[in-house]
Amino acid sequence: MQQLLSLPNIPRSYTALAEILASTLAIVQIRRSKISWSTWLMLTGFGIGQFILQFLADKFYIQFWILGILINVFWMFLTIFSCSRRSITVLIYQTSKTFIIAEFLAASAWQIVCYLKFYAYQIWRPFFQAVLMFLIYSLIIWLLFLLQNNDRLRYANLNISKKSAWNSLVIAMMIFATSNLGFMFKQNSLLNNSSSIFMMRTMVDLCGLLLFYIQENQRYEHYLHNDLIQMNSMFQSQYEQYQAYRESSETVNRRFHDLKHQLDVIALEQNSKKRLSYINSLRDDIKQFKSDVKTGNPVVDVVLTRKNAYCIEHNIIFTCIANGKLLNKIDVMDLCSLLGNSLDNAIEAESKVTDPQKRLIDLRVTKKGNMVIYSLRNYTTQATKLGSNGLPTTTKKDHSQPHGYGLKSIRLIAKKYGGTLTITNKDNWFKLILLLPLS
Structure with a gap:
């Protein structure tokens, strides 16, 4: 039983496919305009490059395992940058989140396929295995797309501060390190088989995704709070302007009342030059209130x-x-x-x-x-x-x-x-x- 439940390492081709799909999800969500055919073509080229990099990383000595991961993450960064052209803070945040999505996608799908292998041997044929992996990938990506396809999270994904960007990078590193601890302590009584190790990896990656979504909701609520403060300030400003206008109008009314007395003075003025000066002054005053x-x-x-x-x-x-x-x-x-x-x-x-x-x-x-x-x-x-x-x-x-x-x-x-x-x-x-x- 223990031998049957043993899970082999995830094939590099499936890891590359998970990274490509996760990168595509990020690009679709952060682009404001419809993705053009040239962008899809570029994305296809980057996808082929992702497969090649994973194949080359598989040839590295175990000591360079981390280097291979960093190279693939950097390639994901280049993919998102080339197909979306966003700010550096958005790119850092999206790459960190995309990496965790890819890790969760690969680990969870591989676990499901391996358990199906245990209960139904005929599904374990290479062709059916590949089809099943692709279907599970598509379902998870579709669910993640529906989860994030709203204005709240779209705003949170596009308005990233420097602090949020670097925090996301630290979170991604911590989640990855924690999710892979099991591979370092296989002799531990709680993690003495690959099934437990993969279960731990999947759950930690899922917690990492939830942490990203919680932060995005908090970021949007913070935006709403600031938005409300700004609009209330604008309401108050316009009302204060109205109060000032009303006081000014009262001043105008008093000014017109004073004009009556000035007209009486003009009527009694004998000096024609002074009278003309008064009249010109009145004209200027009246012009302001027309x-x-x-x-x-x-x-x-x-x-x-x-x-x-x-x-x-x-x-x-x-x-x-x-x-x-x-x-x-x-x-x-x-x-x-x-x-x-x-x-x-x-x-x-x-x-x-x-x-x-x-x-x-x-x-x-x-x-x-x-x-x-x-x-x-x-x-x-x-x-x-x-x-x-x-x-x-x-x-x-x-x-x-x-x-x-x-x-x-x-x-x-x-x-x-x-x-x-x-x-x-x-x-x-x-x-x-x-x-x-x-x-």
Whole structure:
């Protein structure tokens, strides 16, 4: 019985196949675009190279066993780098994780095949053995793909800090060392046969994979926490701007009240030069306040008036047809964030348009059926790429600062009030449409 359950070493060809499949899984998960035929061809070439390296490593003396492993791991690194072109931190993390996946894949599949050999000898023919190994590999890879095929883990796999990258490398080394301890202590009473050794190796590799997935979930939760802090800060900032705008509007009203008294003074002034000077001064003052916008909603009026004043000052043509009463049910802070963030993005885009005649922003707040339509469009000369989340990818080069939270907050507002957010960029017009139910 003991002899029948003895497990031979994993053939090098199966180890190479496990490494190729694990590398392919990593490439599929971290690439944003569809894999082209040229990439598949390159991946095939690297796969052939993996088989050759494993064959050569099998010829090494036992003293150079570790060297052979390092060479194969480095080849996996080159495979992922050549087919994905990611940052060095992402590559280190993915290679470490891919190596553990390959170890788990090879050990678990080989164990299953060997146990089937024990219970059904006819399956142990070379052809059926190869087919069975490939089927088990495919099933495990498919399950791992389904496990990681979501936005949470995709973000966690693409946003790797230097600390996380080096931690993953240390974890991979510790998992590999622990999983192979059994081969060094075969005389131990608990590990006195190859079946126990392979069982230990498979379980340790599985624990290593679980450790990687736990870290990825923690990384994503940390991202969500920071995301929430940034959006709350943006909500507060827009609300504080609204408070400042409202105070400014009150100052304007007082200023117009003072103009009445100044007109009385001008009427009594006998000196024509002084009277003309007063009149010119009044004209300058009035010109500053000609941006007044009335929509029927005091919050909307204040924000749009200030944004319109900014547009006038910077030669941006801002047209607005808005029934502000349709937005009465939206919370003040949410409304400030919606108006402030959407208009700030549009104004920033127009500031990059060189032709003043093409600096155009158009806002419409209308009703259609039982829906409120908040439509904002602006002319743009830049092509905007939309990410997998439906939001534009940032064009800012300074990635140390948070970007894109304005549109994320608008989408959050849409979900909060049971609506939808649609963003398009077509024929030089960037368009944001927010649909909200009236009820």
